[in-house]
Amino acid sequence: MKKIVLALFTACAMLPASAQSEHNFEAAKNLDIFNALYKELDLYYVDTLDAQKLVRAAIDGMLDELDPYTEFYSAKTREDLKQMATGKYAGIGAIIQYNKKTDRCVIGDPFEGMPAAEAGLRAGDVILSIDGKDTGERGDRDAGDYSQSVSDALRGEPGSSFEIRVQRPGTAEPLTLTLVRRTIAVPAITYYGMVDATTGYILLSEYTENCARNVRRAVVDLKQQGMTRLILDLRNNGGGLMDEAVKLVNLFLPKGKEVLHTRGKIEQMNQTYKTTDDPLDLEMPLVVLVNGGTASAAEITSGALQDYDRAVIMGNRTYGKGLVQQPRELPYGTQMKLTTSKYFIPSGRCVQAYDFKNRNEDGSPKHLPDSLCHEFRTVAGRVVRDGGGITPDVAVPADTLSGIASYLLYSDALFDYCNNYRNSHDTLATPERFRLTDEEYGRFKAFVEQSDFTYDRETKSLLARLKKAARLEGTADSAQAEFQALEAKLSPNLSADLDRHKNEITRIVSTELIRRYYYAAGVAQYYMQDDKVVARAVELLNQPDEMRRLLSK
DSSP, X not given: OHHHXXXXXXXXXXXXHHHHHHHHHHHHHHHHHHHHHHHHHHHHSSSOOOHHHHHHHHHHHHHHTSOTTOEEEOTTTHHHHHHHHHSXXXXXXXXXXXXXXXXXXXXXXXOTTSHHHHHXXXXXXXXXXXXXXXXXXXXXSOHHHHHHHHHHHHOOSTTOEEEEEEEOTTOSSOEEEEEEOEEEEOOSEEEEEESSSSEXXXXXXXXXXXXXXXXXXXXXXXXXXXXXXXXXXOTTOOOBOHHHHHHHHHTTSOTTOEEEEEEESSGGGOOEEEOOSOOSOXXXXXXXXXXXXXXXXXXXXXXXXXXXXXXXXXXXXXXXXXXXXXXXXXXXXXXXXXXXXXXXOTTSOOOOOEEEEEEOTTSOEEEOOGGGOOEEEOTTOOEXXXXXXXXXXXXXXXXXXXXXXXXXXXXXXXXXXXXXHHHHOSOOOOTTTOOOOHHHHHHHHHHHHHTTOOOOOHHHHHHHHHHHHHHHHTOTTTTHHHHHHHHHHHSOOHHHHHHHTHXXXXXXXXXXHHHHHHHHHHHHHHHHHTOHHHHHHHHHHTOHHHHHHHTOO
16 A cells, blocks of 8 residues: 555656645545455455455446546456557467357457468357367356457467367358467558559558568568559558557658657656658658548657658548557556557647546547647648647548448348358459359348348437437427327338448448458458549549649648
8 A cells, every 4th residue: 555655646746745745645545445445345244255356346447537548457468458569469360259149259350371260260160169178158148258268268378289169150060170379460561552553552550569660661562563652541540559650650751850749747758759760762752541540659650741741641530549658567467558648749739639537428528629729830831730630631521331231230140141151152253353243232132131130220310319309398299190100101121221222231241251251451452442532542643733732831
């Protein structure tokens, strides 16, 4: 207890003397209260307490009051934090997910070139046993805990071998396969290649160890293929290691340029990060693609390149995560990742969009309104703003999915159909050539109609809100007949909706089928063919005068 209080005193050393004294007293007082409360419970409560469970619940409750990036890791789960930073773990290289129909875990998505895929495991394979030990059904266990236990059993020391027994849908007898665990490095670059004779494309999915070095290699390789301009795709890149973002920016900016600086409670911990190496290319036209899923280190990259007028940022406004986290060691092998500062990119702006301290009435964080954002200037004098992520130089409206398509995307019906297709078809046309035929779409439609797939229309949700408002206004009873008639007309018609939204559903089905044969890289190749944002980027790169105009004051 004394160590905890001392740490709190040290952390608050920068406060004014009176405020520091009051804060230290409140911290010590409440820690004493918690300690005394638990002792009383442990001594006198009618049942024996589970100390680990109760204290963990208290820790989680406390951290819930802060931002979602400050997290506690037990001795058992601290490897998860290491995996997030490095992108590496020792296992078989596959996503494991719970399947409601079988009440067991199944292979969700094997990674290309990894032990699971090399051994022949496929999406949908039901895991029956690992090294002769039955994984059992979930039963009344928490689905997350059950899935984690199966996933943990598949991990181990690199080089160790084991047998896995699975039931493949459509086959009579279970399959027994031997796998050898190895260090799994999830590739940060999902795909790179040439869009046309002179335009290169790199899809970077996360910022893990050495990702900047891998981008460098990809750029060099693409240049050898004839690339003279580049599209860097950071859409849905949630970020990762800040140092890697600095190194990536350094590929396109001169040595000695500030990329960001951090500011936190303890002034001595504030740092400035600059480019330290000679750049790879200072002249090549560059377009960076972003959207609402672009966050953290990906925002550092796009924001710094925007502030130095080095790249045109295209797409939709980014998420707005301007916070920095650091790991801290705790007793008994536990660890914490906590927010220690905010970061500010070269123009001086912070892109943090959410206020986790002052929340809305429903507990959600407040989003900084545009009216409270401040103006900053790029090196060329262009106006940029803080507080709400990175606003692109060229906005391209995001595609939206219909209600039925959104439900299908994460449904067992789509998952099962694609698994059945893979298990009955040995080959599939390449991503560039594959097209789902009308006949195959008809089979998919029949499969969905015979499944237990359900979905809600947006109009149903709006009608429910209308009925609630009518009740509050006292008009619900008089409008009951009209509500019933409208509800009947708005009831989902699965067959009609599958026909009405055939084009976008065809794209979803095609994507998942391609994933079964060509993995994530194949999906990227397929999407790139008719990606309107990529097409707009190519169009812009073909207009050098417009590029120069966008990057000047």
